[in-house]
Amino acid sequence: MNPLLEVNQLTGGYSIGRPVVHQVTFAVKPGEMVGLIGLNGAGKSTTMKHILGLLDPQQGQVLVNGKQLSSGAEAYRAAIAYVPESPLMYDALTVYEHLVWSATAYGVTEQQFEERVDELAKLFHMEAHLHKAAQHLSKGMKQKTMLMCAFIARPPLYIIDEPFLGLDPLGIRSLLQYMKRMKEEGAALLISSHILSTIEQYCDRFVLLHHGKVLIDGTSQQLKSGLETRGVAMSEQARLEDAFYAWVGDDSVSSEVPDER
Numbered sequence: 693m694n695p696l697l698e699v700n701q702l703t704g705g706y707s708i709g710r711p712v713v714h715q716v717t718f719a720v721k722p723g724e725m726v727g728l729i730g731l732n733g734a735g736k737s738t739t740m741k742h743i744l745g746l747l748d749p750q751q752g753q754v755l756v757n758g759k760q761l762s763s764g765a766e767a768y769r770a771a772i773a774y775v776p777e778s779p780l781m782y783d784a785l786t787v788y789e790h791l792v793w794s795a796t797a798y799g800v801t802e803q804q805f806e807e808r809v810d811e812l813a814k815l816f817h818m819e820a821h822l823h824k825a826a827q828h829l830s831k832g833m834k835q836k837t838m839l840m841c842a843f844i845a846r847p848p849l850y851i852i853d854e855p856f857l858g859l860d861p862l863g864i865r866s867l868l869q870y871m872k873r874m875k876e877e878g879a880a881l882l883i884s885s886h887i888l889s890t891i892e893q894y895c896d897r898f899v900l901l902h903h904g905k906v907l908i909d910g911t912s913q914q915l916k917s918g919l920e921t922r923g924v925a926m927s928e929q930a931r932l933e934d935a936f937y938a939w940v941g942d943d944s945v946s947s948e949v950p951d952e953r
């Protein structure tokens with residue numbers, strides 16, 4: 693199956709001559725959930741901004757459905773729903789109005805909207821808050837609204853930056869269930885998160901960024917076996933978190949990875 697998202701040899705950042713991501717390459721196929729992981733400042737959000745077309749690549753390219761943003765911005769953008777790390781909302785608009793706005797932008801029919809809005813409001817325990825203005829919502833409710841805006845659109849590709857921030861345990865469980873369902877229905881999801889113990893169970897693969905470079909791209913098992921081939925022993929019970937610390941906490945491991953990936 694062709695990847696829905698391809699990041700090929702992407703070098704970029706905020707100013708020419710000072711890239712913060714370097715030759716980043718990975719792909720996400722339909723029906724796959726991929727975790728983009730790395731320490732603070734590793735380049736996860738920057739990579740996401742390049743995927744969204746908010747930053748221009750200095751080298752390399754990003755393809756969504758095999759096409760670059762430059763070959764048709766409307767189709768490119770319609771294929772992606774993005775949930776930012778911090779909620780971006782209009783203070784005076786209600787949750788419901790944000791949902792209508794998102795559905796309209798993505799061409800969701802009225803019938804689909806009605807079905808999805810009820811289901812999502814129930815799932816995220818937001819029924820009682822649908823008609824509240826954003827300025828009267830808690831942080832978690834704002835985050836839930838952003839997630840609902842993405843899920844009401846049902847695009848083929850989701851880019852979700854730190855999805856669990858501010859969510860209560862019930863919200864986290866609802867979100868994980870829904871992302872799993874989207875994946876099973878064929879969506880591609882790229883999730884950035886520091887909550888490794890949670891995403892370990894849900895993501896098919898992990899792309900580990902360190903200082904703007906991909907250290908390793910693989911399953912939790914491959915992250916562990918990759919360490920073993922570099923002489924770092926991992927126990928059978930080792931978790932993703934253990935492998936992560938071993939990769940990024942040990943410069944002798946990360947420095948062995950060649951620059952050109």
Ligand SMILES: Nc1ncnc2c1ncn2[C@@H]1O[C@H](COP(=O)(O)OP(=O)(O)OP(=O)(O)O)[C@@H](O)[C@H]1O
Nearest residue numbers: 705706707712730731732733734735736737738739
């Ligand atoms: N708007 C910006 N202008 C200039 N440099 C930036 C900007 N945003 C981020 N950077 C720099 O780019 C690098 C990568 O940052 P980025 O936000 O992509 O990291 P991250 O992996 O998402 O980190 P975190 O886990 O803290 O969210 C860092 O060195 C950061 O200082």
